[in-house]
Amino acid sequence: MTSGTAVHHDGATRCPDCTDGLGKPRPVKPGSLRERMHSTPGFLLPWRIGVFVVGLLFVLLGIALTALPGPLTIPPVLLGLWVWSAEFLWAARFFAIFRRKAQDAWRHARQHPVSSAAVTLGGLAAAGVAFWAVGHFQLVDQTKVALGL
Numbered sequence: 001m002t003s004g005t006a007v008h009h010d011g012a013t014r015c016p017d018c019t020d021g022l023g024k025p026r027p028v029k030p031g032s033l034r035e036r037m038h039s040t041p042g043f044l045l046p047w048r049i050g051v052f053v054v055g056l057l058f059v060l061l062g063i064a065l066t067a068l069p070g071p072l073t074i075p076p077v078l079l080g081l082w083v084w085s086a087e088f089l090w091a092a093r094f095f096a097i098f099r100r101k102a103q104d105a106w107r108h109a110r111q112h113p114v115s116s117a118a119v120t121l122g123g124l125a126a127a128g129v130a131f132w133a134v135g136h137f138q139l140v141d142q143t144k145v146a147l148g149l
Contacts, residue, residue, distance in 0.1 A: 023088045034087070048087060055083035055091070068123045074102045 025048070028035045037047040058080030065073040081098055084091030109116040134140060 023090045025087055026085075026089050026092060051083060051087040055080040058083060068120075068127050072120070074105060078102055 025038070028038050037043050058076045062073045062075070062077030062080065065076065078095075078099060081091055081095040085095040
């Protein structure tokens, strides 16, 4: 600034309405680990990136589990959103919606335990057969040959 006044910088932001590309942080509770991380120079951006990466790993695990039917995909996605919601406002809003839908799905599974178990076990069996078939018939190698890779 040319006026000679001191400008206080918090972490990676340049102004109160700016963000580091990860979204606005949630309000910080006094005395929390987040407050220490946010108040320590040089730790804010790595902390936020770390929170984002950990949450992303859980969400990706949940997405990978979508190949299996049943409620197996819900817990890792919920955990990833929970991790994100601790730091990011956008994730806190999304987490509330997703948690409500997950509770509805769990309530449905508890009300219909036989059909839920049958679908889950059937899906696990189908996935096992698919993995066996890919290995037994060397489908990955055959696909590479067919594509010229």
